[in-house]
Amino acid sequence: MAASDDPPTETAEQAAFRAEARAFLEAHAEPRAEADPWDVIGFPDDDEALAHFEKCRAWQRTLADHGWAGLTWPVEYGGRGLEAWANRIFAEESAQFGSNAGFVWASMAMLGPTLMALGTEEQKVRYLPPMLRADETWCQLFSEPGAGSDLAGLATRAVVDGDEFVVDGQKVWNSSAQFCNRGFLLVRTDPDAPKHQGISFLLVDMSSPGVEVRPLVQANGSAHFNEVFLTGVRIPVANLVGEANGGWNPARMVLGNEASFIGGSDGGRRTSDRLIDLARLYGRQDDPVVRQELVRAYSRERIVGLMGRRMRDIARRGGLPPFDPALMKVFVTDSKVHTGQVATAIAGPAGMAAMADDDQVSRWVQAEVINRFTISIGGGTTEVQKNNLGERSLGLPREPRSDKDVPWKDVPRS
Numbered sequence: 001m002a003a004s005d006d007p008p009t010e011t012a013e014q015a016a017f018r019a020e021a022r023a024f025l026e027a028h029a030e031p032r033a034e035a036d037p038w039d040v041i042g043f044p045d046d047d048e049a050l051a052h053f054e055k056c057r058a059w060q061r062t063l064a065d066h067g068w069a070g071l072t073w074p075v076e077y078g079g080r081g082l083e084a085w086a087n088r089i090f091a092e093e094s095a096q097f098g099s100n101a102g103f104v105w106a107s108m109a110m111l112g113p114t115l116m117a118l119g120t121e122e123q124k125v126r127y128l129p130p131m132l133r134a135d136e137t138w139c140q141l142f143s144e145p146g147a148g149s150d151l152a153g154l155a156t157r158a159v160v161d162g163d164e165f166v167v168d169g170q171k172v173w174n175s176s177a178q179f180c181n182r183g184f185l186l187v188r189t190d191p192d193a194p195k196h197q198g199i200s201f202l203l204v205d206m207s208s209p210g211v212e213v214r215p216l217v218q219a220n221g222s223a224h225f226n227e228v229f230l231t232g233v234r235i236p237v238a239n240l241v242g243e244a245n246g247g248w249n250p251a252r253m254v255l256g257n258e259a260s261f262i263g264g265s266d267g268g269r270r271t272s273d274r275l276i277d278l279a280r281l282y283g284r285q286d287d288p289v290v291r292q293e294l295v296r297a298y299s300r301e302r303i304v305g306l307m308g309r310r311m312r313d314i315a316r317r318g319g320l321p322p323f324d325p326a327l328m329k330v331f332v333t334d335s336k337v338h339t340g341q342v343a344t345a346i347a348g349p350a351g352m353a354a355m356a357d358d359d360q361v362s363r364w365v366q367a368e369v370i371n372r373f374t375i376s377i378g379g380g381t382t383e384v385q386k387n388n389l390g391e392r393s394l395g396l397p398r399e400p401r402s403d404k405d406v407p408w409k410d411v412p413r414s
């Protein structure tokens with residue numbers, strides 16, 4: 001049976017593929033944890049965080065070993081060479097189960113299509129198959145203490161020495177870098193060029209001498225992010241992706257891919273389902289105002305799902321985004337703000353404080369409110385995305401830029 005609400009317009013081939021996917025998932029995936037629908041992902045200690053990461057990795061490996069990873073990736077790089085519908089059907093079926101590859105999948109979705117589009121043949125053959133099987137896991141080494149929204153202002157230096165780059169600098173907010181054995185890294189290779197034109201994109205082995213990963217402990221006690229210090233790190237020139245000093249191109253592709261998966265899974269109606277359960281739990285299901293907001297949450301979730309599906313289908317084929325990825329990012333963030341508001345409106349004081357130690361429902365409501373910040377900052381802040389939308393999609397005047405055409409080394413920095 002189709003998992004989506006779409007009318008049954010599948011071909012016989014697609015229906016057979018769906019049945020095959022369902023059979024694989026029933027045999028290998030975890031059933032969705034019905035016992036605790038209010039479970040919140042959060043890791044109070046490093047062991048739990050590592051265990052979760054390894055679980056994601058193991059699931060990705062299971063997918064690869066049974067031919068369910070990289071469905072649309074070319075066969076020569078370990079994929080199955082199928083069309084975009086295969087990803088959609090598999091995502092719909094997977095949404096009925098608890099297993100997912102989490103961060104491992106996310107970093108693969110950022111880097112995989114970028115390597116396929118801009119990597120050398122040697123890089124594709126070397127890196128894509130172990131990426132698909134999660135034998136090698138990848139972290140993003142972009143942000144720096146002085147370069148987040150203004151990413152192109154980054155200062156980590158790389159100079160060529162023989163057939164290697166020698167890298168010195170610091171990165172920050174690097175998700176799961178403490179667990180990954182590879183990283184994709186932006187470095188400044190030409191300080192005399194304007195800031196966007198002197199950047200290169202490198203692939204780094206995280207076990208290289210001179211790479212130091214320091215976890216950043218958050219207020220809730222978990223260490224999702226890291227600082228990564230790079231001191232005299234030697235990276236083969238063969239690990240350059242794209243042109244030297246042309247790293248802004250693959251960087252933009254990674255950021256575009258990142259926006260394309262932010263919309264969540266194709267089959268996902270999970271937040272609106274939970275909001276409906278919450279309304280029932282608090283006896284608010286007949287309140288006309290609550291009902292109106294529940295419908296709004298459901299509608300937005302469907303819109304995000306459809307936007308994400310379209311974006312992902314095209315990105316996986318290496319095509320250009322069908323609409324500005326910033327639009328998706330802003331819409332998803334607004335939706336998260338909305339669901340947090342609806343959850344607190346339904347739960348009342350329980351949305352602010354847990355009523356008991358084992359009050360999972362209140363914790364879920366609070367996480368729903370707090371998680372808006374994860375989405376509104378990660379992958380580019382809402383303010384910056386709105387600037388992008390205004391300039392790129394609406395044709396509004398660009399923000400004044402004092403650093404245009406100025407060599408990066410002459411741009412004032414804090």
Ligand SMILES: Cc1cc2nc3c(=O)[nH]c(=O)nc-3n(C[C@H](O)[C@H](O)[C@H](O)COP(=O)(O)OP(=O)(O)OC[C@H]3O[C@@H](n4cnc5c(N)ncnc54)[C@H](O)[C@@H]3O)c2cc1C
Nearest residue numbers: 140141142143148149173174175374377378379380381383
């Ligand atoms: C959950 C999460 C995961 C992340 N994972 C990674 C990762 O794996 N790898 C990585 O490299 N980075 C990662 N980041 C970092 C993220 O990319 C940066 O935090 C983000 O780009 C913002 O940069 P910043 O923190 O330096 O803030 P700043 O750029 O200093 O911004 C501070 C404030 O100023 C506003 N602002 C800045 N410029 C403008 C402007 N031109 N117009 C209007 N307002 C502006 C911003 O919107 C923000 O409110 C992650 C962040 C989060 C939250």
